[in-house]
Amino acid sequence: MLDIQKIRADFPILSEKVNGKPLVYFDNGATSQKPQVVIDAIATYYQEINANIHRGVHTLSQLATDAYEISRVKIQHHINAKFSHEVLFTSGTTHGINLVANGFASILKPGDEILVSALEHHSNIVPWQMLCEKTGAILKVIPINEEGELIMETFDALLSEKTKVVTVNHISNALGIINPIKYMIEKAHAVGAAVLIDGAQAVPHLKPDVQDLDCDFYAFSGHKMCGPTGTGILYGKEEWLNKLPPYQGGGEMIKEVTFEKTTYADLPHKFEAGTPNIAGGIVLGTAVDYLNHIGFHNIQKQEEKLLEHATKRLLEIDGLKIYGTGKNKASVVSFNIDGIHPYDVGSIIDKLGIAVRTGHHCAQPIMNFFCIPGTIRASFSFYNTIEEIDTMVEAVKKAKTMLS
Known part of the structure; x- marks a missing residue:
């Protein structure tokens, strides 16, 4: 089992605050954070x-x-x-x-x-x-x-x-x-x-x-x-x-x-x-x-837990749809809420310190296939936590209430 808090201490940026809130960094698909040794x-x-x-x-x-x-x-x-x-x-x-x-x-x-x-x-x-x-x-x-x-x-x-x-x-x-x-x-x-x-x-x-x-x-x-x-x-x-x-x-x-x-x-x-x-x-x-040194077996186990928890929690939100529901997945959840533009959700939860990616993710043919302008993408790394996912879910709920 990974000591996640010890690992998080390796990454200086994870202790930063964004808009006065603790940073929750879920844009790892765009770029990962860097440990102090790097x-x-x-x-x-x-x-x-x-x-x-x-x-x-x-x-x-x-x-x-x-x-x-x-x-x-x-x-x-x-x-x-x-x-x-x-x-x-x-x-x-x-x-x-x-x-x-x-x-x-x-x-x-x-x-x-x-x-x-x-x-x-x-x-x-x-x-x-x-x-x-x-x-x-x-x-x-x-x-x-x-x-x-x-x-x-x-x-x-x-x-x-x-x-x-x-x-x-x-x-x-x-x-x-x-x-x-x-x-x-x-x-x-x-x-x-x-x-x-x-x-x-x-x-x-x-x-x-x-x-x-x-x-x-x-x-x-x-x-x-x-x-x-x-x-x-x-x-x-x-x-x-x-x-x-x-x-x-x-x-x-x-x-x-x-x-x-x-x-x-x-x-x-x-x-x-x-x-x-x-x-x-x-x-x-x-x-x-x-x-x-962390070990890719350990990385995979941690990210599987994060993906499973995020999928379960997000699907509790009425009107939320996840895109990419195949059996074999990495730790990425791409989703939308009915009637709400992904950019608006991303902007609101950013004010709460949560970094996700919104848009077409340089994959416009996928968005055209689903007939959507883009998605909200939360991409997780081994240094992320279950608690951070719960924080994101509550923020998405808040954004939905504000934008509905």
């Missing part, structure tokens, strides 16, 4: 070893380089990648997806097909639309049902020898639905398609095993898993990363440059042009260490 690690880098990496023979450069590459290896082990050079540092999930989509521009031809799901965040839709415009490929959509689950029968039917890429999120950011990605990867590979998994919403809650999943690419962000903003990882199988051209040109990603010809560096540097977010990359390793 905050301290950022300062330590700049105070003690700040230098550019991979390029200097001086001591500080070597220390910074070592710390950066140690972090890469930590993340390799965390996701069970076969090689450390299959782990690319990015600025976040969006960067990783765009890197892959850009690379496929040299591979796809007119008439090839890309499958995306109706559950995707815009960052896993728009890059593929841009790719289709560039190559003449065709974008096809895996639909969802009223519970917010992907319709697997339609997915199976959409797959063909024309399918070259399947891209789907591990967990829906808007609904919390956990997708059957292992099944989808196996089926996609059977027709020769590559598979990219958007893991942004998954990595705060579980440890993805990329070799067990057998995905070709897995992208995620550091800031959703207690790490710094502006950090992320793209895992890619070595064979695929060798096939794709560089995403950006510049320093670090080259082996030799002349005006006649440039040759590219080996993995992973081929995809890491320019000076990276060095502090962020190093401290992402610190965040991974912290989460592993």
Whole structure:
């Protein structure tokens, strides 16, 4: 059992007050809060070893380089990648997806097909639309049902020898639905398609095993898993990363440059042009260490309790509807109250110190499917409590009374 109060003491912001009320932070799907060990690690880098990496023979450069590459290896082990050079540092999930989509521009031809799901965040839709415009490929959509689950029968039917890429999120950011990605990867590979998994919403809650999943690419962000903003990882199988051209040109990603010809560096540097977010990359390793110290089994048990309690309590409110009611869910509850705009509810409960997300959550196709403008999304982390959920429920009740 986790000592939640001890864990909460690791997060300075959780003792803050907002509008004179104790902060109840339920916007973890947008970004998680940071433990003191992560905050301290950022300062330590700049105070003690700040230098550019991979390029200097001086001591500080070597220390910074070592710390950066140690972090890469930590993340390799965390996701069970076969090689450390299959782990690319990015600025976040969006960067990783765009890197892959850009690379496929040299591979796809007119008439090839890309499958995306109706559950995707815009960052896993728009890059593929841009790719289709560039190559003449065709974008096809895996639909969802009223519970917010992907319709697997339609997915199976959409797959063909024309399918070259399947891209789907591990967990829906808007609904919390956990997708059957292992099944989808196996089926996609059977027709020769590559598979990219958007893991942004998954990595705060579980440890993805990329070799067990057998995905070709897995992208995620550091800031959703207690790490710094502006950090992320793209895992890619070595064979695929060798096939794709560089995403950006510049320093670090080259082996030799002349005006006649440039040759590219080996993995992973081929995809890491320019000076990276060095502090962020190093401290992402610190965040991974912290989460592993807590233990993902413990994290999952705590978040299951929070989800169960929140679902039960919210459904006590007349006229409240939850969207995303499938069996397999992460700790996200997305809901509306009949006749009340989600923004109005979010604004009122913010005055009571409660942070939730309102709107379409960068997932407008989901909202269009349900014929709604958006939802109120409460997304929980392991440092949240049952008492905080009860506080939110009472605040939502108050908002409903005021707005009815």
